[in-house]
Amino acid sequence: MINLFQPQVGAEELDAVAAVFEDHWLGHGPRTKAFEAAFAEHLGVAPEHVLFINSGTSGLFLAVESLDLQDGDEVVLPSLSFLAAANAVVGSRGRPVFCDVDPRTLNPTAKDVAAALTDRTKAVVVLHYGGYPGDIVEIARLCRERGVTLIEDAACSVASRVDGRAVGTFGDLAMWSFDAMKVLVTGDGGMIYVKDAEQAARVRRLAYHGLTQSSGFGYAKVSARWWELDIPEPGRRVIGNDLTAAIGSVQLRRLPEMVRRRREIVALYDRELAGFDGLLTPPALPAGHESTHYFYWVQMDPAIRDQVAGDLLADDIYTTFRYAPLHKVPAYTTAVGAPAADLRASDWVSDRTLCLPLHPGLSDDDVRTVVASLRKAVERRRSETAA
């Protein structure tokens, strides 16, 4: 079986977990702080703005919740988004308004976002498809000009940059995912970044019951009655812990090496598939853009895409399409009365795109096996369709 995604964890991560066991402190503690500090340095921001949480989904919910939406307030996001982004909007009383994407990068352009803005728009949530930064510089400029909060769903773009600046730091808030299928994994986990210092402190409270003070020994040292509660507004408990943070710190150190291998695999796919009739491969990155290379995707005749995916599966190669269009999901449209928009490119993409296996555990031979199976399937299904 050739997996679509596969985590890269080994002896170093195991040693880090063993050290946590030896210290008898599994919860939120010094290793969480150290991971947050290292991640903040990776982003080039101050550590107070970064919080380790239990998933990327929690990050999306926290980010949208912190907007204090009122009934009917609109949040613009691409239809080709991860479903948790729409769940977070609907869960905070907002109306998702779906915008279109560029058909080849699967990222929205600033023009796509602008077309969906109205005077009820409170925020824009954009992801970076497959790690491609996309039009984030222009989208950030547009949001600033229109006074709209920009949330970056940077789940897939932990190592993506534009002109050296980390993706996730262009907007007002951002979140990353470290779930078991991502580039940097902690089993489950995520990071949230909040640009405004006051809002960052609030998000920190919301992520831990709404409490202003941290509990435990450290607080007992500075308060005579450390068990009392101070809760300006209720929150949840979605923080990370030292066990997963220990894994995350090792993974962050290994990130450059893991991304380098991903880049090599992408280059090999590009070379092996170059000029193959009937298949589109991802466009070249613009100058100054660096991708995490989370997805490698191909696009083909919609009449054969699903059959090709089935043929690859029969060869024990798992492929998929991310992200199924949200404007087709009634819970996000009819149920909340979201306005219908022209999403022609999203429909075009959804019918034609297939994500191929991409992770550092793939050998060059694995990649050639995928390519051979793909070529065979496309040729076979195209000739059947032509007949």
Ligand SMILES: Cc1ncc(COP(=O)(O)O)c(C=O)c1O
């Ligand atoms: C673009 C995107 N955003 C958010 C998430 C949610 O992250 P998590 O699985 O950590 O909750 C994912 C997970 O697949 C994702 O791909």
